[in-house]
Structure formats: structure tokens, C-alpha cells
Amino acid sequence: MVNELQPLPTVQEIVTLALSIITSRTFLEIIVFPGFLNVMLGAAFLTWLERKVIARVQLRIGPLYAGMWGILQPIADGVKLMFKEMIFPERADAKLLMLCALGLMLLAAAPVVPIPFGDGLVIADMDVGLIYVFAVISLFPTVILLIGWGSNSKYSFLGALRSLFQQVAYEIPMWLSVLGIIMLTGTLNLAKIVEAQQKVWFVVPQILGFVVFFTAVLAELERTPFDLPEAEPELVMGWMTELTGVAFMVGFLAMYTKLYLMSALITALFLGGWSGPAILPQPVWFLLKTFLVASSVVIIRGSFPRVRVDILLRSAWTRLLLVAFANIFVTVGVIWLGLGGIWRI
Amino acid sequence: MADVVFLALSGLIIASAILALEARELIYGAIWLAISLMGVAGVFILLGAEYVAMFQVAVYVGAVVVLIMFTIMLVHRESGRIVDEEGPGRLGRAGAFVAGLVALTVAVATILLTPVSPAAPEFYRVALPELGRLLASSYSIALVILGLLIGATVIGALTLAKVEREGEPDGTVE
Numbered sequence: 001m002v003n004e005l006q007p008l009p010t011v012q013e014i015v016t017l018a019l020s021i022i023t024s025r026t027f028l029e030i031i032v033f034p035g036f037l038n039v040m041l042g043a044a045f046l047t048w049l050e051r052k053v054i055a056r057v058q059l060r061i062g063p064l065y066a067g068m069w070g071i072l073q074p075i076a077d078g079v080k081l082m083f084k085e086m087i088f089p090e091r092a093d094a095k096l097l098m099l100c101a102l103g104l105m106l107l108a109a110a111p112v113v114p115i116p117f118g119d120g121l122v123i124a125d126m127d128v129g130l131i132y133v134f135a136v137i138s139l140f141p142t143v144i145l146l147i148g149w150g151s152n153s154k155y156s157f158l159g160a161l162r163s164l165f166q167q168v169a170y171e172i173p174m175w176l177s178v179l180g181i182i183m184l185t186g187t188l189n190l191a192k193i194v195e196a197q198q199k200v201w202f203v204v205p206q207i208l209g210f211v212v213f214f215t216a217v218l219a220e221l222e223r224t225p226f227d228l229p230e231a232e233p234e235l236v237m238g239w240m241t242e243l244t245g246v247a248f249m250v251g252f253l254a255m256y257t258k259l260y261l262m263s264a265l266i267t268a269l270f271l272g273g274w275s276g277p278a279i280l281p282q283p284v285w286f287l288l289k290t291f292l293v294a295s296s297v298v299i300i301r302g303s304f305p306r307v308r309v310d311i312l313l314r315s316a317w318t319r320l321l322l323v324a325f326a327n328i329f330v331t332v333g334v335i336w337l338g339l340g341g342i343w344r345i
Numbered sequence: 346m347a348d349v350v351f352l353a354l355s356g357l358i359i360a361s362a363i364l365a366l367e368a369r370e371l372i373y374g375a376i377w378l379a380i381s382l383m384g385v386a387g388v389f390i391l392l393g394a395e396y397v398a399m400f401q402v403a404v405y406v407g408a409v410v411v412l413i414m415f416t417i418m419l420v421h422r423e424s425g426r427i428v429d430e431e432g433p434g435r436l437g438r439a440g441a442f443v444a445g446l447v448a449l450t451v452a453v454a455t456i457l458l459t460p461v462s463p464a465a466p467e468f469y470r471v472a473l474p475e476l477g478r479l480l481a482s483s484y485s486i487a488l489v490i491l492g493l494l495i496g497a498t499v500i501g502a503l504t505l506a507k508v509e510r511e512g513e514p515d516g517t518v519e
Contacts, residue, residue: 126395127395127473128395128396128399128473131396131399131400131403132395132399134399134403135399135400135402135403135407136402138402138403138406138407138408139402139406139407141407141411142379142406142407142410142411142414145411145414145415145418146372146376146414149372149414149418157418164411164415168408168411186474187473188473
């Protein structure tokens, strides 16, 4: 019996293999665009954009000194938070808090998977993409409730309870408001939904659905006028109160990641996704629209007061739900009259 | 490959289910339950039923586990645990034993009666529009009955809250 030794792979072979993996399309899509780097940089950019826009609304200048127009401010903030001491309250569940902050980041970044940033520029082109996004969104209250409970602080717990009520209440009009689109296109695949909007964007025929969805997204993001979970004069910072240092940074970045990807979802569902005149490449159009949606969320924060908690819940269960149902019936009528043909995939 | 993933998922599901029952703090039990249910969603994906997997996550983890956690937190704010020192009574133990026996019998019978197939055959992979049509026509009654799931969860959560609040005078769980 002859034992033939396999020749060891040479350094060159290993390098070529590594290079072929790194330059493969799948790897680049997951790590660079539209995956990891895109999400992280987009969220960091949004923290800067929010501070700049809100400063303009309030007649201030905003971040100025770090880099040109203060563009490097997110990096400075990140370094500052990383070197801060982590303080946990007595009898707080520190391990649970850290784990939940990381889980929140994971959940916030997960919706990027089925969102098409260009024609074919999507990590996983799944047929159940829209339901996948909603399933991920429905997991947020779990983690936020755990953070609020694990902090062993009244502010955190009250913030988490408010967040739970709000998110559970607004999830229902959110699901219902996209039913019109699903009925018109006959698909749950986000890439196909974008393709269906090449002639007319869904913001035109589905204007009611758009209004409901946008409002529900504001509530899901805990943004003004629905920022009761972190109402500063009452609850310090809501469920984030007891997060410090790196845990706070991760939780904070997770909320901006959620804002970024929810804006991207609105773009893909209602604003035609990557479609636009060919003077600019498709991903640029997509990012432009996404940051426009995010800026309008910020401008709303600068312009409106916070609503009362009873108004918040009543408007979700009575008004928004009614409008969402009205949208569904109108869409059914349009399809019944045979006018929905141009959006059918 | 699929076998390895399936074995890993099954191990995760069983281990986290046991941990959910054995956890000292009720809230950790709820977390393990959520992990176990996510594992079940993974098995659905492995079988090519992504649609079912997404709803498994959205309904069971997103709604049922949240409701359970919410109840636990509202009722046990101080210590965060139910410490039922006396344990279930004789009737409770007998009931649990019978229920466990029935569940085990059904599970074993199902395993023995199902023909062994290495992978999900093609006809299980129904296209989404077709699935929707079937759910709204042939299986509409089953769909409506499934809708009662959340109702059952709410009743369970309310019972958990009620038992603890009325606790002291007339003996808790019994």
C-alpha cells in the first residue's frame, strides 16, 4: 500500500484562492455593498445628517470642526464612546444588557438582505422578502423589553413598556398598508416590486398606503411625534437610559441603522427603488431617495411636538387602521375595474 | 450538508426547550423559548417552506413570546421569578404526566407512520401565489382556526397574571 502524501498548497495557491473569494460577487455584496459596510457607513452618515439638518431647522450650524462640514463627527463620537467607562446599575443584568444591545444591532441590520439597491444588486433575492422584513421588525419589542427589564431602572422599564405598546399597535396598520402593493403586483419579492414601478411609482396610486406606512414607520422608529419611549423630560433616555459606553454606542447605532433601512424600504416600496433617469447609476438614485426620506423624518422631528400617549394609541387603532382598510378597498376596486394592469408582474 | 444543519438545529431546539423549562428565572425561560422557536423556523427553511418560517418568527417570537415576557414582567417586577416552593399538586402532576404521555405517543406514532424521505420532495415546494390560493380556498377554515392562536395566548397570559395576583389566600396554582 503506497501512501501518497498530498502536496501542501503553496503560498501562491492560498493567495489566489483568498483573492478569488474576496473578489467574488457574493462576498462583495455581503461585505461591501449593499451589505455590511454600506449599512454601517449609512447609519454613521445618518447621525451626521440628522445633526446637520436639525441644526438648520433650529437656525444653528451643527457639527463643524471634525473634517469638512464636520463630516468626521461620527468617528469622533464613536471613539469617545468606545473609551467611556461602562457603568451598570446595581442588580442590573449586565450580561443580558450587552447581549441585547448586540442583538438589537443584528436585528436592525438584518432587513438589508432582501432590499434591492440596484438592478440585481441584492444580497438574497427571496420570494418572501417583504414578510422577512416584517418578521425581523416584529422582533424588536422582545429585545427592547429585555433591555428595559434587565436595566433594573424605572425609567428604562417605563420606556420599554411604552415602546412595546407603540410598536405592537403600529405594526398592524403597517402590515395592512402594503397589502395594496401586494395585490397590485402579486408578489412579495422586493426586487420585483421595484421592477413593477418602472412606469408609475406606487406613491401615486397607493398614496393612502404611503401615508399610513410612513406614519407607522415613524412610530416603529420611535421618532418625533411618536418618541414617547424616550421622552427626555420624563424618562431621561427611555429604555436606553442605563446603556453606557460601548453598549450605548451599539444601541444608538442600531436605531440609526433601523432608520436607514426603513427609509430604504420606503424607497423600494413606494418611491420606485433604483429607477430614475440614466444620468446617474442605479445605486446612486436609490441612496439619494433613501437619504431624502431619512431627511424628511428628521425635518418632521424638528417641526412637530410630541403626541400624548392616548392620542398615539387611539390614532393607531381607529384612524390609521381605517385609512389602511380604505386603501385596501380602493385597490380592490381598481383591480376589479381592470385598471391595475401596468403594475402586474 | 443539509443533514449536518438539520442535526445542529434539532440539537439547538431540544436543548433550548429543556433550558426553557429548567431556567431558574422565568424571564430566561422565555428567552430560551424564543430561541427554540427560532430553531423551528430554521427547520422550516431547511424544508423549503420559507413562507411558513417567516410567519413562525413573526407570530411565535414576535407576538407570543413578547406577550409571555410582558406578563412575566408585569407580575414579577420585584424578583423577576416565580418561585413555586410547593410545586404542583398531585392532580397537577398526574395531568402533566398524562399530557406528556399523549404527546410522546403522538410524536412517536407520527415518526413511525411517516415514510422516510431524505429531502423534501419537489411537490412540497408550492409556489407562493398557489399557496395563497390554497389557504384562501381549501384550507380557509384551518386558517381561521389558526387565527385563534393569539387569542389562546392572551387567555394564557391573563391566567398567569390572575393566578399570581390572587395568590396568597386560596393557594396559588392549585
